Amino acid sequence: MKCDKIKELLAGYQDGELDAQQLETVQTHLAECADCREELARLNKVKEVAGKVKYNDLPLEVWESYWQGIYRRIERGLGWIFLSIGAIIMAAVGGFYLVKDFFLDPAVALIPKAGVGGLIIGGSFLLVSVLRERIFAYNRDRYREVQR
Ligand SMILES: [Zn+2]
Structure with missing residues (x-):
């Protein structure tokens, strides 16, 4: 051969x-x-x-922090998803009853309606503002994890 x-x-x-x-x-x-x-x-x-x-080639710590990063991201991602779903359901249900039993109730005077309406609008703006800040901070954290 x-x-x-x-x-x-x-x-x-x-x-x-x-x-x-x-x-x-x-x-x-x-x-x-x-x-x-x-x-x-x-x-x-x-x-x-x-x-x-x-x-x-990759030291063990790199893998560990890699998986920790992934886990943290999934955990936070799930947290935000459930929180969002819950908040949307609460807002929809709450809004429905609020409109039906309060705003559409002729027995309630206009001034309390205006007051509650103002509270809701103001509260919504604050909520959106806080959420935007949180999301911004979350993205920055994620960026930092990538950098590490
Ligand atoms: Zn040979």
């Missing part, structure tokens, strides 16, 4: 992918051919280095 043929099989030999006959051929050849043994050693070296880069 020629060295060229053997060298083609060496990668498969290294990964344990040869059938019994090929394995036999390669092993027999390797026993008597220093050139191909050298080639195998070279392949092993390449594989070793590649493996190191792939799995050991």
Whole structure:
């Protein structure tokens, strides 16, 4: 068997992918051919280095902080989603009853209606303002996590 043929099989030999006959051929050849043994050693070296880069290059702390960052982001994301859903439902239901039982009730005078309306509008503006500040701070935190 020629060295060229053997060298083609060496990668498969290294990964344990040869059938019994090929394995036999390669092993027999390797026993008597220093050139191909050298080639195998070279392949092993390449594989070793590649493996190191792939799995050991990043220190453990980097992975830990990476996952912590992901977890924190998911946690906060879920928190905001549930909070938003809850707030929207509360506002819709509350608004419905408020309009139905208060604003549309002819027994309630105009001045209390104007007062409550003012409270709601003012409160909404404040809420939006606070929310915007929170979202801005959240995005900044996220940016900082990426930077780290
Ligand atoms: Zn050879």
